[in-house]
Amino acid sequence: MTKVEYKHTEIAAKKKLGQNFLTDRNITRKIVIASGAGPKENILEIGPGFGSLTKEIMACNPVFTVVEKDPKLAEFIRGEYPQLNLLEGDFLETDLESLAREKPLRILGNIPYSITTPILFRLLEHRNCLLSATLMMQHEVAMRIVAKPGTKEYGILAVQMQSFFDIDYLFKVGRKVFRPQPNVDSAVIKITPKKDDPVEDADGFRRFVRTAFHQRRKTLLNNLKESYNLESVESQTLTLRAETLLTEEFFQLFAKLKPLPS
Ligand code: SAH
Numbered sequence: 001m002t003k004v005e006y007k008h009t010e011i012a013a014k015k016k017l018g019q020n021f022l023t024d025r026n027i028t029r030k031i032v033i034a035s036g037a038g039p040k041e042n043i044l045e046i047g048p049g050f051g052s053l054t055k056e057i058m059a060c061n062p063v064f065t066v067v068e069k070d071p072k073l074a075e076f077i078r079g080e081y082p083q084l085n086l087l088e089g090d091f092l093e094t095d096l097e098s099l100a101r102e103k104p105l106r107i108l109g110n111i112p113y114s115i116t117t118p119i120l121f122r123l124l125e126h127r128n129c130l131l132s133a134t135l136m137m138q139h140e141v142a143m144r145i146v147a148k149p150g151t152k153e154y155g156i157l158a159v160q161m162q163s164f165f166d167i168d169y170l171f172k173v174g175r176k177v178f179r180p181q182p183n184v185d186s187a188v189i190k191i192t193p194k195k196d197d198p199v200e201d202a203d204g205f206r207r208f209v210r211t212a213f214h215q216r217r218k219t220l221l222n223n224l225k226e227s228y229n230l231e232s233v234e235s236q237t238l239t240l241r242a243e244t245l246l247t248e249e250f251f252q253l254f255a256k257l258k259p260l261p262s
Helices: 025-035 052-060 071-080 113-125 139-146 156-164 202-212 220-224 247-256
Strands: 003-006 009-012 042-046 065-068 085-088 105-110 130-138 165-173 186-193
Touching (some): 025 105, 025 130, 065 071, 113 130, 130 139, 156 165, 156 202
Parallel strands (some): 042 065, 105 130
Antiparallel strands (some): 130 186
């Protein structure tokens, strides 16, 4: 286990908590600039760690909220940045609705890679609370988010994220700028909720996308027939596989289906 020391605090970096600390100020600066974070905004940072990104955010907005799960790092942040609103706990259990009650949140974070997809789906569920989220994640997941139809990366994550967010792939980050070094490359992505949801029943749409991809190699007909009435869908469409459909085609198809009583 790698020990990381900073300003008299030493921790054994925990893989489970995705503790890979950024050491390059150019990168932290680039992340904050790209996030669009400005003064007077309601900012939330996920996993401040030793504060490398926190420090840069403070340069443009001195008071904001951070959520840190590791008690030792929370204590470090409390001592180093007493003016911040520190929530000691799990981002996945943080009450985003109440944090966003007055102003939508601008989220930033070099996020724990072990929980990247749960974080993304949580942001998706709470998209009404967000201005944007600018996140560093493993490069491979970033590629699955921006994937195009017909590629092996294109799946549930791409369709659900691209349906409800505008997505900017910002830049790739090599493993050398972290301590300890992760064994994957990283990328920074900015997601901004679309002004309006593309479908009325967002939860139903998300269920439909999961069902359509249930077995990737199967046709839409085979994946959907047990859960939906497909009468109004052209038979030609049903011979396709989910991985070939654009998000717009998912919306069109969804509009023609009726869920069967389960
Ligand atoms: N932002 C810092 C640290 C990144 S490492 C930097 O760039 O250097 C990821 C951070 O997220 C660690 O501080 C880790 O303790 C914290 N973390 C891990 N799981 C978390 C969770 N579920 N909720 C909040 N913070 C978490």
